[in-house]
Amino acid sequence: MAETDRQLWDRAVGGDGAGFGLLFERHARSVYNFAFRQTANWAAAEDAASEVFLVAWRRRQEVVFTNESGSVLPWLLGVATNLLRNARRGDRRAKAAIARLNANEAHPDFSEDLIGRLSDEAQMADVLRVFDRLPEHERDVLALCAWSKLEYEEAAIALAVPVGTVRSRLSRARSHLRELVETNGHELDERTVTT
Amino acid sequence: MNPTLDLLPIPAERDFPAESLVARRDALVMSIAAEQQHSRAPLRAVLRSARSHISRVWLALIAVFVAVLALALSSLSGYQSRGGTTTEALIAVAGAAQIITVLAAPATRDGVRLGGQVLTLRSREQLARGVIAAA
Numbered sequence: 667m668a669e670t671d672r673q674l675w676d677r678a679v680g681g682d683g684a685g686f687g688l689l690f691e692r693h694a695r696s697v698y699n700f701a702f703r704q705t706a707n708w709a710a711a712e713d714a715a716s717e718v719f720l721v722a723w724r725r726r727q728e729v730v731f732t733n734e735s736g737s738v739l740p741w742l743l744g745v746a747t748n749l750l751r752n753a754r755r756g757d758r759r760a761k762a763a764i765a766r767l768n769a770n771e772a773h774p775d776f777s778e779d780l781i782g783r784l785s786d787e788a789q790m791a792d793v794l795r796v797f798d799r800l801p802e803h804e805r806d807v808l809a810l811c812a813w814s815k816l817e818y819e820e821a822a823i824a825l826a827v828p829v830g831t832v833r834s835r836l837s838r839a840r841s842h843l844r845e846l847v848e849t850n851g852h853e854l855d856e857r858t859v860t861t
Numbered sequence: 862m863n864p865t866l867d868l869l870p871i872p873a874e875r876d877f878p879a880e881s882l883v884a885r886r887d888a889l890v891m892s893i894a895a896e897q898q899h900s901r902a903p904l905r906a907v908l909r910s911a912r913s914h915i916s917r918v919w920l921a922l923i924a925v926f927v928a929v930l931a932l933a934l935s936s937l938s939g940y941q942s943r944g945g946t947t948t949e950a951l952i953a954v955a956g957a958a959q960i961i962t963v964l965a966a967p968a969t970r971d972g973v974r975l976g977g978q979v980l981t982l983r984s985r986e987q988l989a990r991g992v993i994a995a996a
Contacts, residue, residue, distance in 0.1 A: 681897060683890040690886045699874040712878065716885045724892045786872035787917050793869045812866050 672731050673737040679726060690719050693739050696814065700743055703813050704750040706790035708783050714753075718746045730823050740816055744824030747806050800845055804839035811836055920959075928956030 669677075669688070677685030697718050702711035722729070722745045729743045797805050803825075810821040811832070818836075822829045931952035 683894045686893055687886045687890045690889055694877045694882060698877045703871060708875070712881060715877065716889060719889050720892060724895070727898065733927070789872050791873055795867060813871060
């Protein structure tokens, strides 16, 4: 039987780095996709996923596992949320410089996979343009519950707030999103069609 | 989940790139191993410091005891001969010197260095030898 997250975590804290490596293999995909949905950039998401695990290790005293499955994933996504939020608040000029650098370094590769990734990034960037108009805490709860499919209790662990707060934020987020879509419906439809 | 979200379709999930998964995992494991190693070093320093501090305190207490004993003997034996008073004075001086020596002794990995020996609480003999050497 596979070891639980808690067992692997204990192994890692006890000095067995391989335990943490197994946790990385287990949850890297979820964290990677979560990070992509916050950045609209697959390469940045890959870096962010590694960073999330490193930060999680440094904050290992604060780790929280889910009650039922003993999964560490919700907490990891919480770490990712904070990390990516701080990155978003970072210096815009630095980000622009990095973007220019990346653009200059990009080598043309017309493989199917690359085209698919670029298409993903464009589509996600459009979605984020709408999402960014939501208050930060509503955006976070939507990203966790709607996109990463966390249960309310799991999102509560990720955001370190009570379950009731998750419910109310999610409800408000849906209302705000509905208003945004109605207000910008034409614009959104055009984007959806083009992507 | 929500019809509104259907208006904002997001790309399908992708696997973490296989070619970098192993490399990133190994780099992560190496990083945390290095951090663990690094975090243990200060812990060792704290333990070492605590151990030398304890040794220092014990030696100082013994020295204080010797000094107090000498002073007590001196005050209780006003009728003693001149030779007896000299002995008590010597003991008092030795006790004071011992206090100064112990407090000024450099800390080492296991305790304090005194009289050419490293004194630890783990070795009563060592402690006794050190006290004698200092006195």
